[in-house]
Amino acid sequence: MGEVAGFRKPLDWLKIAADGNLFVTIFEKGPTGNLVGEDLHGNKYYEDNTTTYNRKRWVVYKDLTDYNPSGIPPEWHGWLNYINDFAPTQHDFKRPVYAIDAGVTKTGTLAAYQPKGAWINPEKRSWVKYEAWQPPKA
Numbered sequence: 001m002g003e004v005a006g007f008r009k010p011l012d013w014l015k016i017a018a019d020g021n022l023f024v025t026i027f028e029k030g031p032t033g034n035l036v037g038e039d040l041h042g043n044k045y046y047e048d049n050t051t052t053y054n055r056k057r058w059v060v061y062k063d064l065t066d067y068n069p070s071g072i073p074p075e076w077h078g079w080l081n082y083i084n085d086f087a088p089t090q091h092d093f094k095r096p097v098y099a100i101d102a103g104v105t106k107t108g109t110l111a112a113y114q115p116k117g118a119w120i121n122p123e124k125r126s127w128v129k130y131e132a133w134q135p136p137k138a
Contacts, residue, residue, distance in 0.1 A: 033058070037089035039073050045080070045087070057082075071104040 033046030042062035048058060057080050061067035072080065075088040082090075106112045114121040 036079075037076075038088045039076050039088075041071055041075075042074075043072065045076060068104045072103070073102045074099075 032050075033048040036045045036047050036057075038044050044060045044062075045057070046060065046112050047057050059072065059076070059080060073088075075093050078084045085092075110120070116123075
């Protein structure tokens with residue numbers, strides 16, 4: 001089935017109706033704002049300075065049906081939440097030496113960290129959960 005207006009399945013419209021924030025972003029905010037920039041994931045960032053007490057900065061995700069806010073890069077996160085007033089397209093941020101590339105979190109997927117003893121961990125428990133202390137023999 002081909003894509004129609006960026007939506008792959010007929011039920012994608014149902015998700016937009018259920019997710020009010022996505023509906024507002026696409027149909028109310030999207031056409032009115034000025035495009036500030038685009039990140040490496042393809043997300044587009046907008047700003048509208050004509051509003052006074054409303055949300056002025058927002059993001060339109062590349063994939064409207066399978067989006068995750070954890071995929072927003074740190075420099076764009078700072079701009080969206082008014083931590084700084086400089087968009088990454090206008091300012092060159094220095095990257096800390098300890099920084100790693102930002103990506104979508106793996107929480108809730110099979111690629112997430114599975115501790116020792118977790119049900120989904122393929123390495124089954126081979127360790128003793130409790131071992132009684134034995135005093136040394138004299």
